[in-house]
Amino acid sequence: MNRIDNDLLSVQEARILVENAREAQKLLATFPQEKLDKIVRHMAEAVHKYARELAIMSCEETGFGKWQDKFVKNVFASDFLYKKIRDMKVVGIISEDKENKTMDIGVPVGVIIALPPSTNPASTTIYKALIAIKSGNAIVFSPHPKARKTIGRVLDILIRAAAESGLPSGAIGYLRTLAVDGTVALMNHKDTALILVTGVPKLVRAAYTSGKPTIYGGPGNGPAFIERSADIKKAVADIIASRTFDNGIVSASEQSIVAEDCIADEVRQELRRNGAYFLSDQESQQLSKNFFRPDGRLNPEIVGKSAIELARQSGICVPEDTQVLISEQKYVSAANPYSREKLCPVLAFYVEKDWLNACEKCIELLVNEGRGHTLVIHSTNEKVIREFALKKPVSRVLVNTPASLGGIGATTNLFPALTLGCGAAGGGVTSDNVTPLNLINIRKVGYGVRQLGDIKSEPCSFANQRSLESKQDLNELLEKLLKQLMVEKI
DSSP states (O other): OOHHHHHHHHHHHHHHHHHHHHHHHHHHTTOOHHHHHHHHHHHHHHHHTTHHHHHHHHHHHHOOSOHHHHHHHHHIIIIIHHHHHTTOOOSEEEEEETTTTEEEEEEEOOEEEEEOOSSSHHHHHHHHHHHHHHTTOEEEEOOOGGGHHHHHHHHHHHHHHHHHTTOOTTSEEEOSSOOHHHHHHHHHOTTEEEEEEESOGGGHHHHHHTTSOEEEEOOOOOEEEEOTTSOHHHHHHHHHHHHHGGGGOSTTSOOEEEEEGGGHHHHHHHHHHTTEEEOOHHHHHHHHTTTBOTTSOBOTTTTTOOHHHHHHHTTOOOOTTOOEEEEEOOOOOTTOGGGSOOSSSEEEEEEESSHHHHHHHHHHHHHHSOTTSEEEEEOSOHHHHHHHHHHOSOSEEEESSOHHHHHTTSSSSSOOOSSBOOTGGGTOSOOSBOOGGGGEEEEEEEOOOSOHHHHHTOSOOHHHHHHHHHHHHHHHHHHHHHHHHHHHHO
8 A cells, every 4th residue: 555545544534533533422421420430440440450561562562661660650540540530520510619609510622632652652542541531522542653553452452441331432542544644634623622742742733733722741851950958869869760760751750950069079979879870071972962863853762772772872881780871061052962851861960059050050951942841859948949939931840759750740749640731831721730620621600699780889999999098198198288387387
């Protein structure tokens, strides 16, 4: 089959999938929350049994990361997430204020188009399917070509379990004839209500130009600032654990360390004790040549590879116990490969004289890439923590925790999510850890509590109040002047 035939078949399949999803969603929209919850429970239980198998399958198909860590993420998506959303009210009456006589009603948006990444194919697909059905929406996936078998396997498990629990046919679907034209047809279809993209940057422009609301989990370039009051041993252990988790492919993971000058040597020593290898200038240059392609895109050959593998690719000799590779840097620029997101266990290391300068360095890094995503601070100084939280162009500020797991809500009480919104700063429609509540419209209900006459008969409007205050001020001033004249006469 030639490419043109494949494109046409993909477009035709895309239309059928959205049309089937539209009809299924009409039925789904009539389901009460209890019925949706029953379906979601069966889906989560079914896919949880395959968490290990899917993790191994993902690694074998993509070559990215470590299956043991993907297994953790699959359990996180199928069990931890499910427990979090289990009792959520998302459709129907979701809140009521009897005193003020208002109600909020959750209304599904309709048909969602989902693009999962090749880096976290199983866990992200599980997560998106569960939150979509929980909120009464139909969802159609366009699998990533590099993870099509894994994503297809996940969806087959979920579709079968959901159907056994009463989910209408077509409410979950996926494109089997993969082509960019087919994916674009899914996004542009008149019945598509929302697009949910995680880690597929080359299709983001197509999503936005479709004119449909798009939730995008964009690139992370999160710095980790170690402030002088921090528990340095814990901070370093957290950073190493986070940067090596699934070989650094979680978007929330640390990309650089910024340390205050007064503790920089201690931080370096602790990093070395935890398996960090500090590259020489020449080694840094050798390694950086492999990061990006000539067109500026990330080189897939480095994605999810271990520090040992990365060093070997670049002809660098490192100890066998090396966990991360670190390059000391001074400046941030678009031309500096160490200033950008790299989905592998490599860190840039910056030293600043105090927390104010460190604050500016973190902003430089985030503005360069990763605006709106995540920042980490290790500190016990609440004033500094709050200053960082107030001034950084990010959607998540994580405090004293590993970023990979803290950002997705595993080691923090942020909502457990595998799509992390970047807000307006990152060109998205939400800054949330995306939840079922992001996939509904909220219908507001307000009962009448006063009549028009009540408003007209208010005793004093704002304008009148200001007028009275002005008159009062003038009277007081006149009284003071009269008293002063009386004193002068005496």
